[in-house]
Amino acid sequence: MDKLFIADEKDVRDGYTMDVYFERTKKILESCGMSKTEVCAEITGSSLPRKWEWAVFCGLEEVMRLVEGLPISISAVPEGTIFRTRTADSVRVPLMNIFGAYADFGIMETAMLGMLCQPSGIATAAARTKIAAKNKTVLAFGNRRMHPAISGVLDRSSYIGGCDGVSSKIGGDIIGQEPIGTVPHTLMLLMGSNDAAFKAFDRVIEKEVPRIMLIDTFSDERAAALEACRSIKDLKGVRLDTPGSRRGNYKELINEVRWELDMNGHKDVDIIVSGGLDEVSISEIVDSGASGFGVGTSISNAPTLDLSMDIVEKDGNPISKRGKFGGRKHTYRCPQCFQMGVSLKSDDRIMCSCGCEMEAIETEIIRNGKRVGKERTPSQIRDYVLKQLNTIGEL
Numbered sequence: 119m120d121k122l123f124i125a126d127e128k129d130v131r132d133g134y135t136m137d138v139y140f141e142r143t144k145k146i147l148e149s150c151g152m153s154k155t156e157v158c159a160e161i162t163g164s165s166l167p168r169k170w171e172w173a174v175f176c177g178l179e180e181v182m183r184l185v186e187g188l189p190i191s192i193s194a195v196p197e198g199t200i201f202r203t204r205t206a207d208s209v210r211v212p213l214m215n216i217f218g219a220y221a222d223f224g225i226m227e228t229a230m231l232g233m234l235c236q237p238s239g240i241a242t243a244a245a246r247t248k249i250a251a252k253n254k255t256v257l258a259f260g261n262r263r264m265h266p267a268i269s270g271v272l273d274r275s276s277y278i279g280g281c282d283g284v285s286s287k288i289g290g291d292i293i294g295q296e297p298i299g300t301v302p303h304t305l306m307l308l309m310g311s312n313d314a315a316f317k318a319f320d321r322v323i324e325k326e327v328p329r330i331m332l333i334d335t336f337s338d339e340r341a342a343a344l345e346a347c348r349s350i351k352d353l354k355g356v357r358l359d360t361p362g363s364r365r366g367n368y369k370e371l372i373n374e375v376r377w378e379l380d381m382n383g384h385k386d387v388d389i390i391v392s393g394g395l396d397e398v399s400i401s402e403i404v405d406s407g408a409s410g411f412g413v414g415t416s417i418s419n420a421p422t423l424d425l426s427m428d429i430v431e432k433d434g435n436p437i438s439k440r441g442k443f444g445g446r447k448h449t450y451r452c453p454q455c456f457q458m459g460v461s462l463k464s465d466d467r468i469m470c471s472c473g474c475e476m477e478a479i480e481t482e483i484i485r486n487g488k489r490v491g492k493e494r495t496p497s498q499i500r501d502y503v504l505k506q507l508n509t510i511g512e513l
């Protein structure tokens with residue numbers, strides 16, 4: 119079969135996906151006897167897309183897996199950290215510092231940035247969606263809008279940002295949970311009726327899989343919701359994916375279905391809502407009878423962050439290009455309001471304008487090519503994100 123247009127893991131590790139100028143730089147450094155020139159390179163962001171005030175740092179574990187074994191050391195803020203790109207006096211805040219000979223890691227720059235920029239954008243969109251959903255369930259259904267080669271990355275990032283479940287099998291494996299799905303409209307169309315499809319699902323699919331039936335295929339959602347209750351004894355929920363042209367007032371429709379379910383003794387049947395939802399449309403319907411939201415494109419198509427890698431020290435001396443801040447900097451953050459701080463010292467005392475003392479939040483994660491400390495699971499990283507959203511009063 120003809121090859122697909124995707125890079126496999128070996129391509130990424132071998133530098134086949136890098137921007138070619140890094141390879142040329144390496145070649146020149148080697149020919150000039152500078153392959154051992156030691157640097158400190160930092161990864162920072164200038165500003166955030168869509169005027170976001172903060173973002174979720176995501177993708178670090180994959181970067182660690184990529185560079186483990188290279189003769190370099192790395193310090194970084196923990197994955198899942200909610201950060202701002204600049205301090206109050208506008209200094210760019212390092213999210214990661216890399217120490218070693220540039221020739222040894224320069225060819226990884228493209229891959230490292232890509233592994234951080236896109237996942238951090240997705241995790242941030244997921245966190246903002248979770249806030250809009252007022253901590254109700256948010257399920258990530260956005261894989262179909264993106265290239266399948268990155269499904270696992272999309273799902274992991276969505277989950278870390280705060281989504282409660284993901285839809286792909288690879289995503290489920292990566293986050294250590296069963297993937298979540300309901301039924302596609304296709305099943306009802308092929309089986310000819312809601313009842314036939316609901317019963318067939320219930321008969322064929324393993325009992326552990328929650329029964330959540332789609333109720334907008336043929337008839338009125340209110341009638342179909344009750345039909346689902348009659349067809350399936352252990353019905354967990356119904357899903358409304360009502361097309362925009364038929365929605366009218368979506369919030370009223372959801373409330374009407376909720377009322378009908380409650381009135382007929384089905385208070386424990388959840389209502390999951392999906393269909394082109396984003397943080398704005400969710401905030402409009404969040405105070406309805408819906409208990410959860412399936413969100414696709416608005417999370418998976420989140421803007422990528424504009425992070426960059428820059429050399430800030432050469433052979434132990436500060437150096438930087440125009441527009442960047444030289445010197446190896448340590449990253450601090452206010453534990454209350456998440457204002458950021460930087461210092462050339464690792465044990466500085468920096469007071470935040472809110473009155474709290476900032477904490478040093480950077481830790482060493484790779485020392486001479488070896489991982490320092492234990493790997494954190496996606497679920498631990500997600501808990502850290504949700505805790506921080508709570509601290510800043512967003513959840």
Ligand SMILES: [Zn+2]
Nearest residue numbers: 452455470472
């Ligand atoms: Zn503060």
